[in-house]
Amino acid sequence: MTPDEITELFTRSDGSYAFARWGRPIAPVVFGVEDATLGVVKGALEAVCQMAGHTMAETDPELGVNFMVFFFRDWDELRHVPDLDRLIPDLVPLVERLETADANQYRIFRFDESGAIRACFVFLRMDDHLSAVPADTLALSQVVQSMLLWSDTAFTDRSPLAVTPGGATVLRPEIGALIRAAYDPVMPACADDPSHALRLAARVGQAQ
Template sequence: MQGLAPSPEEAEALFTGPDGSFRFARWSRPIAPVVFGATDDSVAPLKAAMATVVLAANHRLAETDPELGANLMIFFLTDWAELAEVENMDRLVPDLPALLPRLKAEEADQYRFFRFEEDGSIKAAFVFLRMTGALAGMPAADLGMEQMLKTMLLWAPGAFAGRSALARVEGRTEAVLRPDLTSLLRAAYDPVLPAASQDPVLAMRLAARAGQLFN
């Protein structure tokens, strides 16, 4: 993506899985996040960066969710084996005994999954970060911004495989969201668009609305 807004083809690719199926979903309820395992000095910049992304989408944060308490849980780990040691984690994470060896074999540094409302919109999200390599070297604010963006929508698994979700602006030390993703995020949360869809035609509507933000 070179411009301030994605083309319809680029927007469609961001929500199209390896099997060729299109699936889009956004949050319909306010997001109530909680962070586990982060250092004390990183919590404030993490949450501030997360709030920046939610604000960019014109969505809302909440202290608690009336049904779930917290509907976005972010866990910081040093090793995937730590998940097996957390009480009741096997109830939270589907197929945990089979998942952990796979994550270890893939040398994965992050894993997330979602739960959905009856209409297909996002109800809750769970993010697990193994703080190693490049991930461990990211400033807390950059990490919070990147992870929040990846959790705001049901992106395709390879949506960010070839390019970071963040950009650098000359004269600023902190990162910002890529302008094309910011415009797409705002378009995705436009209330006139559906909260969930499996129709790739939606990509054209997303791209059109993203482009209107800069007209």
């Protein structure tokens, strides 16, 4: 990937450069699905963490769990989840905005004092579009988009996934290489200077 391509993936719609990776092991929990789908989500997370060189945990010592994925049919359901408004103080106006936009997914990150990701909340409203996506594809896509603080426009035109000639859905190789580079221990856990993309590009080039 070129430095410009990488820069674009972390440049937000307001023009600011914002990058962050997880600064702690990921302790996941999934709500609203059967055990089979739960296994698919955790399997995707394990695979991406292994590829990145990052770790998972059963619990987070501070938060208990720090990666929450919610599956539901209607945004209104979030208003009735016990204590969710304590985790997301602006929950009610957020739900109203998402209802108005007819959105089918939303992702919220929380950061520690160093700027690294400390928690992520993923909300998936299973409308006709998302319901038609195979569980393993949906899980992999959501995990990849939760591993880093990507731009809010990063994957609007092109998915981070690709379909092989055999029909399997996989992570695009260049996105996988970028995630590995981002989790290199010598790289910072967060960055707001576009020169960071140059360092990522150099590490992606070395890996390839």
